[in-house]
Amino acid sequence: MSLEKPEADEAVVPADDAEDIAALLGENVIGREEHVNAPGFVVRPDAVQDTLSTLKDEAGYDHLSVVTAQEYENRYESIYHLKKYDDPTQEVSVVVPADKENPVSESGAGVFTTADWHEREAYDLVGIDYEGHPDLKRILLPETWQGHPLSMDYDQDQPQVVSLSEHANPLQDDYKDAESDTMFVNIGPHHPATHGVLHLKTTLDGEQVADVESDIGYLHRSEEQMAQNGTYRYQIMPYPDRWDYISAGLLNEYAYARAAEDLADIDVPEYAQVIRTMGAEMCRIAAHMLALATFALDVNGDFTATFMYAINDREQVQNLLEDLTGQRMMFNYFRLGGVVWDLPEPREEFFSKTRDFLDQLPESVEEYHDLLTSNEIFQMRTVDTGILPPEVAKDYGATGPVARGSGVDYDLRRDDPYGYYDELDWDVVTEDGCDNYARLLVRMREVEESAKIIEQCIDLLEDWPDEERTIQANVPRTLRPDDDTEIYRAVEAAKGELGIYMRADGTDKPARFKIRSPCFSNLQTLPEMAQGEYIPDMIAALGSLDIVLGEVDR
Amino acid sequence: MSLAPAQLFPEFVANALGLPGIAGEIVGALIAAFLVGNVMLTFTGVAGPWAKRKITAAFTDRIAVNRIGPFGLLIIPAAAVQLLAKELIIPEGADRPSYDLAPIVLPASALLGFAVIPMGNLGPINVQLADPEVGFALVFAFASIASISLVMAGYASNNKYSLLGGLRAVAQNLAYEIPLIVTAMSVVVFAGTLQTSGIVAAQQEALVTLGGITIPSWYAFVNPFAFLLFLTANMAEIGRNPFDIPEAPTEIVAGYQTEYSSAYFVLFYLGEFLHIFLGGAILTMAFLGGASGPGPESIGFVWFVVKIWAFFLFTQWCRAAMPRFRIDQLIEVGWKGMLVLSFANLVLTAVLVGVTV
Numbered sequence: 001m002s003l004e005k006p007e008a009d010e011a012v013v014p015a016d017d018a019e020d021i022a023a024l025l026g027e028n029v030i031g032r033e034e035h036v037n038a039p040g041f042v043v044r045p046d047a048v049q050d051t052l053s054t055l056k057d058e059a060g061y062d063h064l065s066v067v068t069a070q071e072y073e074n075r076y077e078s079i080y081h082l083k084k085y086d087d088p089t090q091e092v093s094v095v096v097p098a099d100k101e102n103p104v105s106e107s108g109a110g111v112f113t114t115a116d117w118h119e120r121e122a123y124d125l126v127g128i129d130y131e132g133h134p135d136l137k138r139i140l141l142p143e144t145w146q147g148h149p150l151s152m153d154y155d156q157d158q159p160q161v162v163s164l165s166e167h168a169n170p171l172q173d174d175y176k177d178a179e180s181d182t183m184f185v186n187i188g189p190h191h192p193a194t195h196g197v198l199h200l201k202t203t204l205d206g207e208q209v210a211d212v213e214s215d216i217g218y219l220h221r222s223e224e225q226m227a228q229n230g231t232y233r234y235q236i237m238p239y240p241d242r243w244d245y246i247s248a249g250l251l252n253e254y255a256y257a258r259a260a261e262d263l264a265d266i267d268v269p270e271y272a273q274v275i276r277t278m279g280a281e282m283c284r285i286a287a288h289m290l291a292l293a294t295f296a297l298d299v300n301g302d303f304t305a306t307f308m309y310a311i312n313d314r315e316q317v318q319n320l321l322e323d324l325t326g327q328r329m330m331f332n333y334f335r336l337g338g339v340v341w342d343l344p345e346p347r348e349e350f351f352s353k354t355r356d357f358l359d360q361l362p363e364s365v366e367e368y369h370d371l372l373t374s375n376e377i378f379q380m381r382t383v384d385t386g387i388l389p390p391e392v393a394k395d396y397g398a399t400g401p402v403a404r405g406s407g408v409d410y411d412l413r414r415d416d417p418y419g420y421y422d423e424l425d426w427d428v429v430t431e432d433g434c435d436n437y438a439r440l441l442v443r444m445r446e447v448e449e450s451a452k453i454i455e456q457c458i459d460l461l462e463d464w465p466d467e468e469r470t471i472q473a474n475v476p477r478t479l480r481p482d483d484d485t486e487i488y489r490a491v492e493a494a495k496g497e498l499g500i501y502m503r504a505d506g507t508d509k510p511a512r513f514k515i516r517s518p519c520f521s522n523l524q525t526l527p528e529m530a531q532g533e534y535i536p537d538m539i540a541a542l543g544s545l546d547i548v549l550g551e552v553d554r
Numbered sequence: 555m556s557l558a559p560a561q562l563f564p565e566f567v568a569n570a571l572g573l574p575g576i577a578g579e580i581v582g583a584l585i586a587a588f589l590v591g592n593v594m595l596t597f598t599g600v601a602g603p604w605a606k607r608k609i610t611a612a613f614t615d616r617i618a619v620n621r622i623g624p625f626g627l628l629i630i631p632a633a634a635v636q637l638l639a640k641e642l643i644i645p646e647g648a649d650r651p652s653y654d655l656a657p658i659v660l661p662a663s664a665l666l667g668f669a670v671i672p673m674g675n676l677g678p679i680n681v682q683l684a685d686p687e688v689g690f691a692l693v694f695a696f697a698s699i700a701s702i703s704l705v706m707a708g709y710a711s712n713n714k715y716s717l718l719g720g721l722r723a724v725a726q727n728l729a730y731e732i733p734l735i736v737t738a739m740s741v742v743v744f745a746g747t748l749q750t751s752g753i754v755a756a757q758q759e760a761l762v763t764l765g766g767i768t769i770p771s772w773y774a775f776v777n778p779f780a781f782l783l784f785l786t787a788n789m790a791e792i793g794r795n796p797f798d799i800p801e802a803p804t805e806i807v808a809g810y811q812t813e814y815s816s817a818y819f820v821l822f823y824l825g826e827f828l829h830i831f832l833g834g835a836i837l838t839m840a841f842l843g844g845a846s847g848p849g850p851e852s853i854g855f856v857w858f859v860v861k862i863w864a865f866f867l868f869t870q871w872c873r874a875a876m877p878r879f880r881i882d883q884l885i886e887v888g889w890k891g892m893l894v895l896s897f898a899n900l901v902l903t904a905v906l907v908g909v910t911v
Contacts, residue, residue, distance in 0.1 A: 183714060191807060192803050192804045192807065193805065207722075299877050299878065300795075301798055301802065301878045302803050302804065303610050303873050303874060305613045307614070309615065312615060375877055380879070381877055381879075381883075535718075535806065536880045536881070537880065539805050
């Protein structure tokens, strides 16, 4: 078991496929590239829709993970990373070059709705103009921003004037004419239910939501650019902790570790894999506990006991994580090729503490079922509200508990195995309800599955022979992956598929570092769930999406 | 009615001061009302910054205020100073007279309600301010003024969340006031009087004696169904969980009180807590035998206080445990469930009383 296995698979399977796909795409293809994770097809900028719909309908690539945009010396480029929901190891990159002077490229939003936001981000940060896009405007930066920060000619010192008068009047849409009887409400940026700084431009018809548009970017911290200025070996690893900062840090670190290790061809010792897997699942429990807690807050109202109970359980996990990593939230525990240090001494104490936690967990989960899921009012509120049909979920690139709550059986831990997951005995949880209730149930059941994984890891670690406890592979002090190698790799983070695209340019820093945030794609589904529902249902739907704005905005 | 003592609290004060006639009535009434009002305000003062926190903390495995004073009790003056010292922000475009009146109307309506509540004896004093023949109807009339205050606040604030909160408050009060009063009528059918002291007096006889323990004929025991209905409608009337949707902090920020700060905010909270205690007082009077309890009659007031605080505890318990309804579900429960049940209860009671009497 190592990271090599899935890669080896891909090297065989898509190679066969690649010729078929090339034949399928015909003359749209103007060139070929080889990414570490997938074959790349360079297509004409005016044939994007055609290419994507052919791949989606005829080759079964129904999951657009992310759109990466970047600028080269001589061209702009958008990469559509496609996968299959049924088998995410089958990947294809659609590479779309655009003219340096006049970067125009056809929009893929007509084929995959999720491309809407991803292309807006690409336009916002890199500056590619997507023709035929339904509403191409900035998404992370203010509308008055000058220039595109990730483009080459961007002037960092240019003063940015974002005056109130130049900015759109937030109440401009607040009109009432003879036909419409609607009311425009700004929910957020500061609102008790937005779980961070999120602005929902909501149009209400009475108490029902006629339309909702998410305005994000309030927490944008240029995480991608910061990573591009850090060295692979040490300087990037602390950042992932800060994306999904709801103590899901190790899951995020896993994403970077996996991508960078595959890029630089690093092997991870098995012992470290087990520790990583255990730590990551602890983080998942912590993150799901918080999701449960805040969902209770949204539906029950503040001062609900469930919130504090779940926070209390999360506290236990955090104590374990603190013992393991020395930190409670910003762990910085993974290193390329392993982890930074071994389990805390005395090991027996750590094991028994972890076992104590696992022993009392079923009781806690039972209590949440008593308090929440079996409560009749709670069921009235959550069953059949915030409906997200599976086809819509796929169309929006939803992943994680959101997709699994809609019956989409997609979990990278099983489907694209990494770490030690495929050596362990656990199940992927899905629910067919497609509603707020199903998403909550998925999280609660996943907590139990995570506990199973941790328990098996503990058993393994306990019996691991002393002399074989290698926590880190021998990795050079400075990593310089080969020039022009590109990789997109994802892991199953707390909220879904957290992927990282990196392009190496022969230096010790990535030339492009793109984060595929699951929350970003999941949040995009909100209007689908909320339209026509009551405000409380929209709030519940938002809560059940379990977004972290740090990860949405990066 | 045998238990209703002749001398009400204002008369007692007048006699104690030796003031006869009209002057005595006025001075006595003012002093008595001042004392009763202050006792109730003190309760809310204790409940808001301290008891509520302590109770919620107990439900949620925390400690809550414990740094200032014994058991953190000095948080009460600290919170009072802090709240009053805050800036009073009045939003642009607020509808001034009603914006300012709303926070006064809310506590005032609740305080008025206490005028006719029989609170039992405290030593030689019978703590009841007035005992008109229609006292039971009057207390509901006073209590329902509260919804006017909420609408005023919601409308005058010039804020959409406030407006939604105000609208929700109207819809909710309409839907639950009718079952509340219809259920209360069943109590009137039992007692045969609208006079509050009479209703309490009618609950004093023994219902049954089981193994030496006498169960009094409190209407909660005589007609538990009516009691549950009344309790539920009462929770909606005072806007507590699971019916706290006029505020619904996670949905519409704080509803009608979103734009209120400083002293106005305090007044709103005083009003809300007074209404909880008034709701408890009505429940106590109508279903829990008023101020009766073990021990001599002269400590009746203590039992009254215990009962209304028990009701307060109950509201906080619901708050910690219960999810919130959605507005349409709430209205549905009100009109389709509570209303029908309350009329059924009324008919049932009338038949029972008609057969037995």
